[in-house]
Amino acid sequence: MGQKINPLGFRLGTTQDHHSLWFAQPKNYSEGLEEDQKIRDSIKNYVQKNRQKNVQKNRRIDSDLSGIARIEIQKTIDLIKIRIYLAFPIVLKESPMAALQMNLKKEFHCVNRKLNITTTRIAKPYGNPIILAQYIAVQLKHRVPFRKAMKRAIEKTKKAKIKSDKEKTKMDEMD
Numbered sequence: 201m202g203q204k205i206n207p208l209g210f211r212l213g214t215t216q217d218h219h220s221l222w223f224a225q226p227k228n229y230s231e232g233l234e235e236d237q238k239i240r241d242s243i244k245n246y247v248q249k250n251r252q253k254n255v256q257k258n259r260r261i262d263s264d265l266s267g268i269a270r271i272e273i274q275k276t277i278d279l280i281k282i283r284i285y286l287a288f289p290i291v292l293k294e295s296p297m298a299a300l301q302m303n304l305k306k307e308f309h310c311v312n313r314k315l316n317i318t319t320t321r322i323a324k325p326y327g328n329p330i331i332l333a334q335y336i337a338v339q340l341k342h343r344v345p346f347r348k349a350m351k352r353a354i355e356k357t358k359k360a361k362i363k364s365d366k367e368k369t370k371m372d373e374m375d
Contacts, residue, residue, distance in 0.1 A: 222275035232275070235308065240271050242307055243284065246300050269328045282317045287325030326356040 208216060224232045247266050267288040274281040282304075301317050325331045332353055339349035 219270060220273045220275075222273070236273050239273060239280075239282065239304065239308070242304060243271060243282070243300065244268060246296075246303060250296050266334065267325070267331065269322055269325075269330045278312065279314045279316060282315070284317065284319045285322055286319050287322045287328065287331045324360040326353075327360040332357065 212218060220232075220236050222232060244266060247268060251266065267286050268284060269287060270285040272281075272283040272285075274283075297317060297319070301315055304317070305315055322328055322331070326335065335356070336349050336353050339352065340346060
């Protein structure tokens with residue numbers, strides 16, 4: 201029987217990077233990890249609340265799909281940089297971004313640390329596996345038959361023109 205491994209840990213350094221970039225002494229490491237998790241949770245909760253407000257105004261936006269693919273955190277002595285990778289940048293515009301920054305400063309008491317939040321739009325959102333998984337989960341939550349949900353997800357991925365690893369290796373072998 202094969203051993204199960206964490207796919208992110210397996211790919212770190214080769215095809216993917218760490219989600220948090222900072223250094224801490226061994227006795228302070230757990231505090232840094234907890235702070236990172238709290239930051240990620242508060243951002244996701246804020247986006248979810250902001251998304252629900254937008255749904256009440258505009259019915260076309262799905263309330264369950266957060267659209268956050270990844271949150272990177274870089275910490276230095278006097279600065280915390282947070283980069284949010286969004287599939288649908290409608291969620292966070294300039295005014296909600298300022299409110300998010302104020303909420304994070306209040307929650308984490310960043311008196312002597314500067315907080316910098318930036319957003320990056322994902323060019324092909326349905327090519328990202330996290331966004332695609334969120335999409336399928338929302339479809340199943342709304343009681344869509346799983347075969348139809350999977351077919352829609354495959355169609356959206358094909359429209360994004362994303363090739364699987366097998367297709368990439370076949371194309372490399374042909375060249």
